[in-house]
Amino acid sequence: MTVLGSRILAGLFGVALAPLAELRAGEIPFAELRSGSELMSPDTRAMQDADSANPGMLWVIEGEALWNAKAGAANLACADCHGAAELAMRGVAARHPAFDAKRNQAVNLAGSIEWCRVERQKAPALTAEGPEALALEAYVARQSRGLSIASTDAALRPLIESGRELYLRRQGQLDLSCAHCHTENWGRKLAGLALSQGHPNGYPLYRLEWQSFGSLERRLRNCLTGMRAEPYPAGASEYLALEAYLKWRAHGMPMESPAVRP
Amino acid sequence: MTARVIITAPTKAKKGEIVTVTTLLAHVMENGFRHSSTGVPIPRDIVTEFVARYNGAEILRASLYPAIAANPYFAFEFVAEESGILDFSWMGDNGFAASRQIAINVE
Known part of the structure; x- marks a missing residue:
């Protein structure tokens, strides 16, 4: 297939930029x-x-509680800035890792959550891969299910x-x-x-x-x-x-x- | 921290209807046979007992053992004869105790 052909094909399938067929x-x-x-x-x-049977939902419900809990010197909850996670976090996990232009670096979802916690909530970073960090990530990622x-x-x-x-x-x-x-x-x-x-x-x-x-x-x-x-x-x-x-x-x-x- | 539990049950049921209830409890169920990376035995920490009561009458009792997986899940059925409170309790090692109540309205 020609490069042009694969570009058109990629376009037809709504596949933009990165996963072009010739790169695959x-x-x-x-x-x-x-x-x-x-x-x-x-x-x-x-x-x-x-x-009701997926044990991952136990982390999701803990993450929901953390989303709504005020933390840090700023005394802000995630929900205070972002509002309802169902709307604000829809699709976020599906597009991470993402390039953060402000910091000129790529971040994954856990990294974005940590940045918000440290910079916005003025709270100490959660232990990487600890139960709370995983719970928040689970709750945010849950909002992308099916996307x-x-x-x-x-x-x-x-x-x-x-x-x-x-x-x-x-x-x-x-x-x-x-x-x-x-x-x-x-x-x-x-x-x-x-x-x-x-x-x-x-x-x-x-x-x-x-x-x-x-x-x-x-x-x-x-x-x-x-x-x-x-x-x-x-x-x-x-x-x-x-x-x-x-x-x-x-x-x-x-x-x-x-x-x-x- | 209070134990995390996910319960599914209907809030309403017809008299004589078979009602399905599921419970999922967050618990590590550490079996007591493992060792840490430095060779120290990890003490047993499991849930040992699960009881469900309907309006105070026991409808299910289960004993749990070290071979049972983490985050124990139970599904059971019972016949709804009258409105009432379904009460769940879990007991385990190191004084672990958790309980939840839900109301079922039987019409």
Whole structure:
């Protein structure tokens, strides 16, 4: 297909800027994108779909309380500035990581929440990946459920490219790249479970293996350990680059946060 | 912090109708068999008992053990004969106690 042809095709599908077809050479074609929820058991899927049974909702209700609780020297709640999360936070998780022009850097959702907390509420940052930070992120991400991931920011291109480079890099004692499992062998079994395509559309999520709720970064650390590679340090820029790339790669897929995964 | 609980049950039911109730409680259910990364045993911390009462009469009692997953979920049914208060309580290690009440209006 010509570059022009793919641009027109991308335009027809409402796909702007970033995920142009020519950039997707070597990626899983749009028509074959499968969420992890399509590859897990019907029981786990049912658990995710019922708010009464999805343990992630326990973090969402805590996040809702935090959203409405005043904090910091400014004595402001998230709701005091943003209003109702159902409106103000709709789609926000689907477009993160985002490029913050004011600070001239990319941020993920957890980073945006932390910035608001420190700069606006004048409160100490929540412990990264601690229960409160995860709860707020869960509540905000819940407002994007069912909305399509939108990775269209041209300013994120360099970060996405460095994420792709990490994704394709062989690492660890097993000498594997992310792509060996999640692009080339998705759907096949590894230790009894189907290999996913590695999409970030359900995070933060409840993982049955963890018996708890966790972030995408935690999941990436698990994968690195599984490859017998040393995980990047907590909060390292590599995680943000991988997240930006994975979101770009999953452009158009519906968000499922808070998802449940095996 | 008060325990986080998600309960689903109808607020209204017809007399004689079978009512489905679900409860989801936030709890780590630490089984007592694990060790920390430095080799120190992590003490057991589980919910040991769940009781549901309708207008004071016990309609469900369950004992929980270390093999039960974190954030225990219960789903059960009962026949609604009269309006009343459905009372749930959970008890566990280290003095853990949580309770919730909901009203069901039977017409």
